[in-house]
Every structure is written in C-alpha cells, then in structure tokens.
Amino acid sequence: MGVAVGSPQQGALGGTQAHAKDGSAGFALAKLEELVNWGRANSVWPLTFGLACCAIEQISAAASRFDIARFGSEVFRASPRQADLLIVSGRVSNKMAPVIKRIYDQMSDPKWVIAMGDCASCGGPFNNYAIVQGVDKMLPVDVYVPGCPPRPEALFYAIDKLREKIKAEEKLGVRE
C-alpha cells in the first residue's frame, strides 16, 4: 500500500514511525483513494440478514470458533442504513425478492453484495416456480460463494476476495 508515514524531522517519505520517540505527533502521507479504500476494506460491516440454511453458517462464522472479527466484519448491523455489505444467505423467493431489492436500495453507498451459497448464486437445487434463480437477477453481486451451505471458511474467503476488490477500487468507488 502506498501510505507513507514519518515524523517532521525525518521528512515525508524517509520515516517509518508515525510517532517519533520525541513525542511529536508525526504524520502520514497517502493517496486519498488508497487511504479510503484501506479504511473501507478493513471495516466491512454486514447487514444482520439471514434467509435460509446459509444464515446459520453465517451465524457460525460470527461465533467464537470461526470468529469473523478477525476480518473486521463482526459488527452486524440491523439497519440497512449502517451496513456496507449485504450477504444474501439463502434462497430468494418471489415474495421475498422485492423486499431484498428494497433493503439493498436502503443501504447507503458504497455497498457490496455477497451471494452466499448455491441458492443465492443460481437457484441451487430449487429450480421451480417459487425461487428466483440467483439474486444477481436483481442486484449486482460482487462475490459468489459456492457450497450448500458454504462452510464459514468459504464465507471468509469471499470476504477476503471482497477486501481485495475494495482495495483496488478507483475514483473512491464512485460508479458512473
């Protein structure tokens, strides 16, 4: 990452310590884009939102054994206004589809979507009248996670992939 830290005595690019031993506050230089991306990528807050079986694995991922807090995503927010990440964890029915669309619209930018599991990715085993064949029919999906249900490790891999994606975003993630 292109963030440079230093102290006034050492000059902008020469230093390696943000806080020099003499007590001066120090300073950091970075490209705004990268600094913002760095902050965003390390605090992806998911929405407290579960649909079906995958939601239970999502809870397991948040519990002590797997501990999603290691990736800065332990703050599950109940309000879409405060969430960055929508994890669609389960099958999306026709009746639920407009509701999910509305929840996604209520989330403030920047926002990302993980389609967790086969059902959210492509309908899974439920190719029938009731289930929408993949949530990507109505939302832009950033990462797809295969598995029925995916293990918590698979969800972490997806979050890691999403962090990579966020870090590489240009123009502060403004989409035209």
Place this chain on the structure above:
Amino acid sequence: MTEKIIEKLTAKFPAALKDHSEFRGDTTLKIDAEQLRDVASFLESDEDAQYNLLVDIYGTDRLNLGQTPRFAVNYELYSIPKNSFIRLIVDVPDPGRNGGTDGSGRFGEPLPKVASVTDIWPTANWLERETYDLMGIEFENHPWMHRIMMPDNWVGHPLRKDYPLGGEPVYFEKDRNNPRFAHLGKQIMAGPSFETELPEEMDTNGHMVLNLGPHHPATHGVLRLATELDGEKVVRVTPELGYLHSGFEKTGENKRYEKFIPYCDRMDYVSPMNNNLAYVMAVEKLMDVDIPEHVQYVRVILAELQRIASHMIWLGTHAMDVGGTPHAAPLYCFMMRERILDIFEMVCGARMTTSYFSVGGLRWPLPGAFMDAVRAFLKEFAGYYHDYHVMLTKNPLWLSRLKGIGILKAEEAIALGITGPLLRAAGVPLDLRKVRPYCVYDQFDFEVPTSTDADSYARYTVRMEELHQSMRIIEQAIDQIKPGPYRTADRKVALPPRQEISTSMESLIHHFKLVTEGYLPPEGQVYSIGENPKGWLGFGLISDGTAKPYRLRVRGPSFVNLQATNTMARGGFISDLITIIGSIDIVLGEVDR
C-alpha cells in the same frame, strides 16, 4: 379400536361413511362431503374417539390418476387420550364449469368448495388457507380465506397437477448485458409483496399497526408480523408467511423418492438428521422394509445428537433475543453445536446438510472413531450443560423476562394443533418416542419432561430437561449398540455391496435397476410422523406405483406452532412478543417450506 368407531359412525350417520380401508396400519375413512362437519364434530367429541388433535389437512389433485372427482381433502387426526390415528378423505365435488374453461381457478373460475372445520379444530385455519393457496380448494365459512404462502397477486395454484414445476435455465456466463439473456429473471414479481392485505377485523384507525419483519433481527428469519398495538400492549398479531416458500412439495413430486432426502435437510435446516429420519421412515412405511437393529441404534444416536444441536440454536438465539442476559450465552451454545457438527462431519462429510440416512439404512457405515467421539462429546457437554443452568436458570433478568409470559394452556394448545416442547410445557406428556416408539426408543429409559406453568419459562425448563434426557438416551444407546449391517438386505431397496456386483448377475441387475429407475413402492397412501426437536414432522405420501411420489405432503411443526403466536402474545407487551417468538423456536425454512 377403530372398528368400534366405524360401527358407531355407520349407526349414527348411515350415509356419511362411503368406504373404509387399512393400509400399513393407517385407517382411512371416506366421508361424504355434505356430512363432513357432522362426522368431524362426532369424532372430536365422542368419548370412544376423542380425536382432539388435528395433525394435518392437505389436498390431493387426482388429475393424472383418472379418478373423479378431481380433488380430495385429507384430514389426519390423532386422539391424545386413545393414542390413535385416523385419516378422513373427502371427495370435493367438481365446481360448475363456465363456458368450457378448465376449472383451474386461473381466470376467476369457481373453485371446488368444501366446508371448513375451523370451529371444530382451530388449527385448521392456516392448514386450510395453505390448501386453498397451493391446491385451489376453497373452504366455506373459513374466517379469512386468503393466500398464505404465495403473494396476493399470484395467479394459479402451484400444487395442481396441471401447473408446471416452473423454473428457468441458469447460464454461467460473465456477460450480464447480452440480449440473449434478456428473457431471464422474469419470475420476479412486479408488485411490492410487502404491502399485503391485513385481516378486516384489524383496527388500523384506532390502533397503531407495527410491521415487524420480514427483515428483522428477532424474527429468526424472514417472517412478517403485522402487530396491532394499543400503546405498548399487543392487541393482535397476524403472522404473514411465505417469504421463504420454496416449493418443497412440488419439487418432491417431481423427484424420485430417494432424491428428496437432500431436500429434507434444507427444510428445518437446524435439525437435518431428524428430518431425514422422519422422511425415510415414511418411505420405509410405504414400502414395508425391515431395518437392521444396528441401523436403528445409529439413527437414534444421531437424531438425539441433532436434537441437542437444535436446542443449542434455540437456547442461543433465545438468550440473544432476551438480551438482558449475558451475551456470552449464544457463544457457549454455538461452541457445543460445533462439537456435534464435527461428529456429523466425521460421519458424512457435511456439517449441516447431512443426508446420512437413506431408505433401508444408512448411506455409509459409521467411521471407526465415532463412538469415542460421541463419548468425548457427552463428557464435555455435561460440563457445559451445567454452565447453561448457572448462566440462565436463576438469573433474575431471565426470570423476569420469561416467567408468566406467553401463556399457552393445554386446551388451547391442543386446539391449535401444537406439538413438541410447547405442548409438553403446557402439561400434556405427548412424545411420540414414548407413546408410539419408533426405531428402538422403547429400549431406553428416559422421561418425558412436562411442566404445568405453560409460560415461556416452562418451555425453557422443558427443553433444558430434554437436553438431559437426550444425553441419557445417547449414553444408553452407545452402551447397547452392537455391530451389524448398515443397510437392509432387501436388494429391491438398498444397493448390493460392491463385491457382490462382480460375482452375481442378480445383484448387477438390482444395482442397475436401482440406479437407473429407483424403487417402485406399491400403490397406497401413508402418513408418518417423527418427533422432531420442534414438534411433529409429518410426511404424507401417496404412491401411484411409480418411482416418484404422486403426492408428497410435509407438515412442518414450526408452521403449525407459529399459529399460536397471537394467542400467546395478545394482551402482553410488544417487547414480550420477541421473547415469545424465541420460545416457540421456529425455523422459517420449515414454516414456509
């Protein structure tokens, strides 16, 4: 005892009983549609019958069977005092057809009609609504005949045989903007499904209507509760379901019998083993297969482990809902659940969607380290079980949030068709493992915990004691289990061993037949119930002699139990509604199916 009832019935209503039959221990009575209500109230109130628990109502579309009339309604009844099941089948007269239409109800044609039994068994309310929604049979004098699973503006009735399975192709291509794929995604309804109708008796002017869900952290899934409030007091709760309706029954009717097993996992996804067990028991009942004793013991051990795991989810989320209790409780619960999932992973490779039981036995033999792993788990769990008690049982916050909240008395519970821990917490010691033991549950010494307080705290104590009893059952089972074959020797059901295929022509043929065609159960109708952690999971199967079930019915215990929300929550505070939902222990996958 059913002979006596049939005798009495014919004496009292000579024209009502058209036929009666026995198949695999199920008694079926064919009742005339005109006299359904008379017969129903007789069966409910007569002292020799006392069929006080209406287990299930489901419709049948006999279009492809060539029988007339086309529709029939099945009523599964159970008598708690007499411990007896009975099934009523009512042929629904065909509606008049206007101008040669197909009678499918798609364009406002009349639907077939039958009398409602809601006033005899209040639990019929939702079951009849579901039958109306999915099968298109109308129930006269029903309090609110309205769709329950599908959106209000849905056209048609999906479980009818002339209604296609639906679905659309899925292309795994990167290009979203390709016009080739423009026709996809048309299943999504245009209208906003969250603005559905409310019952007429709801006072939307004088009272405030608060919409809890479908996305709410405390509803345990996608459930919507339209709550009518007078200040902070709950006047009426109207649950709105169907946000996770996945068409399990229709899917099952388009799959071979054994291929539905993986689907059961995804119904009540916190207790897949119990679901598998209930389903394979239903198919085994239909086919009359003998199961080796070793298999029965393994099934009991795994089912009881799953019961503990399911109760762990209940306890964790319930404690989280109550909120005032230490937030550590869910983490402690999930830790023990993880241990059980490790055992499942060892057994079948999957944490949650196990599909380990197959018709006729188990999918694979148990791994060698299984018994030691279960013993180690029991030892560890005993300590944690003690911790849960220390954390919650006498915790003043826990007591004040649960004691005297959400009262559901025995007679109300029975009328609403409640089963499982909710019914036992109301003082009715009804546990299928005890009253009609399946597998080898009669070999074990265990108690059925009950309570007479009938409140949320009683449901907590009953479930906690069930955890203890499950531990006892598992301990006894691992002491008593003996090695043996892991599936039945009946080659018409279970695959022959690999080495036999290379030596015996007959085995090769069986193998080929089973893999390409599946097994062919005899024609008939069965209904089989398993005692799940949440209540009775019922499977109804109607076979027409082919490899696919003609009609597959699933009775989800959460679906029926959820109907008690209004009874339990009205008159209380809105904050107690949350703890009540937690104490019912629902899983939306099973509610909506």
